Amino acid sequence: MSEIISQSALRALAAEWIAGGKSVAGPARVKPDLVLYRVLRSGDDLLLEGFQRPSNSIKDFLFPKAEKLYGYKIRGNSIELIENDSPEPAQVIIAARPCDAAALPILDHVFNWDFHDEFYNRRRAATTVVTLACSAHDENCFCTSVGLDPGSDRGSDAILFALGNGQYEVRCATEKGHALFDGKTEKSERTGKAITGPEKRFDAQAVRAFVTTHFEDPFWNEHALTCIGCGTCAFSCPACHCFDIVDAGSAAGNARVKTWDSCQFSTFTAHASGHNPRPAQPARQRQRILHKFAIYPEKFGEILCTGCGNCTRNCPVGLGVLSVATEINHG
Amino acid sequence: MSAAPQFEPKIVAYVCNWCTYLGADLAGTARLEYPPNVRIIRLPCTGRIDFNLIIKALEVGADGVLVSGCHPGDCHYTAGNYHARRRWILFRELLDTLGIDLRRIEFAWISAAEGRKWQQVVTEFTEQTRKLGPYKELYATGAFPDVPAPETASPGAKSFAAESELREVCHKLLSEGTVKVVIGYGARGPVVVTRPEDADRLVWNNRCFSNLTAYLKRKEIKALGKAAVIVKPCDEKSLVELEKEAQFERKDAHVIGMACEGVGQPKCAHCTARTPRFVDVTLGVAAGPEPQSSPSPNRLAALMAMPPVERMAFWSDEFNRCVKCYACRQVCPMCYCERCIVDKNRPMSIDPAPSTKGNFAWHIARAFHLAGRCVGCGECSRACPAGIDLALLNISLHIAAQKNFGYEAGMDPKAEPVIGSYTLHDTEAFIR
Numbered sequence: 001m002s003e004i005i006s007q008s009a010l011r012a013l014a015a016e017w018i019a020g021g022k023s024v025a026g027p028a029r030v031k032p033d034l035v036l037y038r039v040l041r042s043g044d045d046l047l048l049e050g051f052q053r054p055s056n057s058i059k060d061f062l063f064p065k066a067e068k069l070y071g072y073k074i075r076g077n078s079i080e081l082i083e084n085d086s087p088e089p090a091q092v093i094i095a096a097r098p099c100d101a102a103a104l105p106i107l108d109h110v111f112n113w114d115f116h117d118e119f120y121n122r123r124r125a126a127t128t129v130v131t132l133a134c135s136a137h138d139e140n141c142f143c144t145s146v147g148l149d150p151g152s153d154r155g156s157d158a159i160l161f162a163l164g165n166g167q168y169e170v171r172c173a174t175e176k177g178h179a180l181f182d183g184k185t186e187k188s189e190r191t192g193k194a195i196t197g198p199e200k201r202f203d204a205q206a207v208r209a210f211v212t213t214h215f216e217d218p219f220w221n222e223h224a225l226t227c228i229g230c231g232t233c234a235f236s237c238p239a240c241h242c243f244d245i246v247d248a249g250s251a252a253g254n255a256r257v258k259t260w261d262s263c264q265f266s267t268f269t270a271h272a273s274g275h276n277p278r279p280a281q282p283a284r285q286r287q288r289i290l291h292k293f294a295i296y297p298e299k300f301g302e303i304l305c306t307g308c309g310n311c312t313r314n315c316p317v318g319l320g321v322l323s324v325a326t327e328i329n330h331g
Numbered sequence: 332m333s334a335a336p337q338f339e340p341k342i343v344a345y346v347c348n349w350c351t352y353l354g355a356d357l358a359g360t361a362r363l364e365y366p367p368n369v370r371i372i373r374l375p376c377t378g379r380i381d382f383n384l385i386i387k388a389l390e391v392g393a394d395g396v397l398v399s400g401c402h403p404g405d406c407h408y409t410a411g412n413y414h415a416r417r418r419w420i421l422f423r424e425l426l427d428t429l430g431i432d433l434r435r436i437e438f439a440w441i442s443a444a445e446g447r448k449w450q451q452v453v454t455e456f457t458e459q460t461r462k463l464g465p466y467k468e469l470y471a472t473g474a475f476p477d478v479p480a481p482e483t484a485s486p487g488a489k490s491f492a493a494e495s496e497l498r499e500v501c502h503k504l505l506s507e508g509t510v511k512v513v514i515g516y517g518a519r520g521p522v523v524v525t526r527p528e529d530a531d532r533l534v535w536n537n538r539c540f541s542n543l544t545a546y547l548k549r550k551e552i553k554a555l556g557k558a559a560v561i562v563k564p565c566d567e568k569s570l571v572e573l574e575k576e577a578q579f580e581r582k583d584a585h586v587i588g589m590a591c592e593g594v595g596q597p598k599c600a601h602c603t604a605r606t607p608r609f610v611d612v613t614l615g616v617a618a619g620p621e622p623q624s625s626p627s628p629n630r631l632a633a634l635m636a637m638p639p640v641e642r643m644a645f646w647s648d649e650f651n652r653c654v655k656c657y658a659c660r661q662v663c664p665m666c667y668c669e670r671c672i673v674d675k676n677r678p679m680s681i682d683p684a685p686s687t688k689g690n691f692a693w694h695i696a697r698a699f700h701l702a703g704r705c706v707g708c709g710e711c712s713r714a715c716p717a718g719i720d721l722a723l724l725n726i727s728l729h730i731a732a733q734k735n736f737g738y739e740a741g742m743d744p745k746a747e748p749v750i751g752s753y754t755l756h757d758t759e760a761f762i763r
Contacts, residue, residue, distance in 0.1 A: 318520025
């Protein structure tokens, strides 16, 4: 026996959540060739098929690109701090890709390791993730190379499997998932299945072995010299989590804001003295691979990459984890 | 019963120290009365008024901005006001494209002797702003009609005939030691080739989008020695501008020009060059004769047909997606500053957060720093992961430079750059 829901019922359910005051985010078409995870205005905005995956990731809703930590006002010699402790509204992320949802446990480690990040955790507690198992993969997908698969429910509260004819099987993995779908589904005999994953594109262990032993190596100059040093890879990655803290506003005070940062920026490691320990792009590309395949795994036991392929898909010059890791494997 | 308090506009006036400031002073000593709504900020010269300051005033709550300096010919520093005039002519076009209400910004020439003109300008501008009401439309969201999206490149690679010749030429250049490195296109994107045997990695097909001249500025590439760079005729234009700005010398690079069959990007729809003009060697066959003119894209026409409020709503919607990854800056061959204004924090003139304010500030600064310099390669739009049509801003400035100064970036190596030069006859119908 399985639980199923029709596409129209799913849209109606999303509309119901919105009407009930929840913030509902999911894939939506922004331009003819651009699909992004966005806050949906209606159930009809939700895009369920006809694209590989959104160009951004669901981290936007848990670790937003700009988060106000607190406000402040400066008057003469006194500073008044204004706490930002308003509770986050409940949110549902619907039709997330498994490679997005799987990044949440990765982020959980980082934001709860030596410091409990109240902003992330507050949002995380208020969020329910409903994943849609993949029904296609493209030449940039590589989840199977980092230990995931297109039907993985890691990080999901519920997962949907397309059955065809606008029907989806619903499997709830957590209490939060049940709270959304109990009583909203129908019984059926049909069960769904995700596609088999993309063929394994590289060996993650070999990549780890290479990066930990080839810190100074001509490889980096040969294969990463064309990196232009933008933050596209990090910002469209579901698992990249580096941030900066900036003062936004006038000198008289406004807000202290947490913003995304990227190890590909030249300012990321720039010292006040002017020295930069990672002087050029090859060293910065090495850092990104090193962090994902060696540093994070050493600390938390898993790879800091879910194989979504966004970094390669979005890179203006065709780099990204997939390109570099395959070069390491074949080079 | 008390009447509702009348709206009192806040006006910020940026004035030159030598003329308008003294004009305002004279108005005071001559007991000429004018509205107290104006807050005067004195600067050494109108040539020193950064365009960001005009935006900043509106951001912090001004309802109108007045910019005033010496009459043409009267500048204390000889030509500061002429430079300022050029900048304002172009800057107004950018503001208009963004949907900022131009009635909120007034430009004037007021000399030290013109206390009465100061009185008159301030009085009239205050009244006009009072009638317009508080400026609430800055960065406002709202509904707007559809703007056509730029055409996209068709998927799949189709090799062009000159590919094998290109590999041979590059192999020879490297093996004979003419160059140490070739910056070219590979299967996935740009590649840097240093060994002759790797010349086979080079491709020439309809996926060769990048403007490779952007790599010439990078110190890690310079460190490899003399480079050969592969350019499409549209990319070649950036070399013309970079040379004018003393960022590039022909002798430092071997330029391989590809007669272009088109890569199918939106930029090809507005192509003005199919055959390279200044290169060391040309390979391939162009798709046809040189196009005579480049029509402005229909998406710009659609945008400019909207009223300013809707244009602003369009850009608010676009910029709200900006994540400040700076791909637009990094792919741009003309963005070569060692330290970008947005990375400076003492003082911090652009809000670094990807907020509405911070995103507008960044995109205004980016677009205007490229005024009259952008060669229209369209890489900024292509690189943007949020699908923001950034090239539209550059195109509007490109058209403005053509219309007002007959200047087209990248075409004539002898033409003086638009910003940094001036004539005595630049149009100024909007300056009082």
